[in-house]
Amino acid sequence: MNVRPTIRLEGIRKTYGEGDMAVHAIRHVDLTVMPGEYVAIMGASGSGKSTLMNIVGCLDGPTAGRYLLDGVDVRRLDDNRLSGIRNRKIGFIFQSYNMIPRTSALSNVELPLVYARVPAKERRERAIDALDKVGLAQRRNHMPSELSGGQQQRVAVARAIVTNPVLLLADEPTGALDSKSTADVLDLFDELSAAGRTIVVITHEDEVGSRAQRLVVMRDGLILSDSQTRPGSTTALVVPAQAPERAGGGRHGISVEEQHSRAAADGPI
Numbered sequence: 343m344n345v346r347p348t349i350r351l352e353g354i355r356k357t358y359g360e361g362d363m364a365v366h367a368i369r370h371v372d373l374t375v376m377p378g379e380y381v382a383i384m385g386a387s388g389s390g391k392s393t394l395m396n397i398v399g400c401l402d403g404p405t406a407g408r409y410l411l412d413g414v415d416v417r418r419l420d421d422n423r424l425s426g427i428r429n430r431k432i433g434f435i436f437q438s439y440n441m442i443p444r445t446s447a448l449s450n451v452e453l454p455l456v457y458a459r460v461p462a463k464e465r466r467e468r469a470i471d472a473l474d475k476v477g478l479a480q481r482r483n484h485m486p487s488e489l490s491g492g493q494q495q496r497v498a499v500a501r502a503i504v505t506n507p508v509l510l511l512a513d514e515p516t517g518a519l520d521s522k523s524t525a526d527v528l529d530l531f532d533e534l535s536a537a538g539r540t541i542v543v544i545t546h547e548d549e550v551g552s553r554a555q556r557l558v559v560m561r562d563g564l565i566l567s568d569s570q571t572r573p574g575s576t577t578a579l580v581v582p583a584q585a586p587e588r589a590g591g592g593r594h595g596i597s598v599e600e601q602h603s604r605a606a607a608d609g610p611i
């Protein structure tokens with residue numbers, strides 16, 4: 343089987359600043375995520391999670407290394423193309439929902455389709471369908487201020503899936519939610535994962551991390567561990583666990599130890 347990885351990071355490094363002021367936020371990361379995988383990225387504060395998310399989300403470029411998003415080498419793209427590919431291929435979910443105030447749930451969900459120049463009628467149908475998937479079709483005319491935090495986050499999930507992206511990328515999606523709303527959003531992620539969606543979620547919360555199928559732990563800009571957490575729950579789209587890519591910890595055969603030694607070889611830290 344020759345399935346194209348959704349994410350392929352090769353020798354990624356990210357340094358902020360220069361000289362004595364340099365911060366090596368990502369020292370060396372190789373990571374491959376296949377279509378249909380549900381991956382959580384965890385790690386202590388400052389370990390490089392958001393930096394990695396910004397690179398994966400094409401919001402920032404790496405200092406070194408190569409990133410293929412759904413087979414496209416994003417380094418070769420200018421800003422215009424990059425924002426185009428970001429809109430088409432990635433659905434973002436943030437901690438703060440990012441709803442447009444005084445604008446209905448439906449219009450909020452339609453927005454990415456406006457950018458994609460989808461005609462109004464189709465836009466409406468797809469947005470209602472997405473709201474239906476998150477269980478909020480009846481609330482479509484409500485303003486964000488008339489929705490609970492958990493409901494707003496579900497609208498944000500609808501907005502993220504309405505373009506049918508190859509990747510759902512969530513940064514602390516439950517960080518602002520109470521335990522009931524957290525459970526709702528996690529149930530929703532389970533459903534989306536079961537439907538074959540590729541999900542990468544960055545989180546501090548063990549409860550969130552343990553729901554994913556694969557857990558990547560970062561420390562000091564390196565991947566500390568990478569393991570399958572729920573091997574029985576993979577979908578048909580996932581490459582079988584015995585595939586060569588998974589040998590040695592999940593990233594095209596390069597073990598965590600090897601990544602650490604490569605990081606050392608990259609130069610002084």
Ligand SMILES: Nc1ncnc2c1ncn2[C@@H]1O[C@H](COP(=O)(O)OP(=O)(O)OP(=O)(O)O)[C@@H](O)[C@H]1O
Nearest residue numbers: 358359365367385386387388389390391392393394
């Ligand atoms: N724009 C920036 N300029 C300089 N240093 C930065 C910048 N962004 C992040 N850093 C540094 O890079 C390192 C990694 O930061 P990052 O935000 O990726 O961590 P994180 O794992 O997301 O942490 P948290 O869990 O607190 O969100 C930290 O030492 C941080 O101070």
Ligand SMILES: [Mg+2]
Nearest residue numbers: 388391392393
């Ligand atoms: Mg962060």
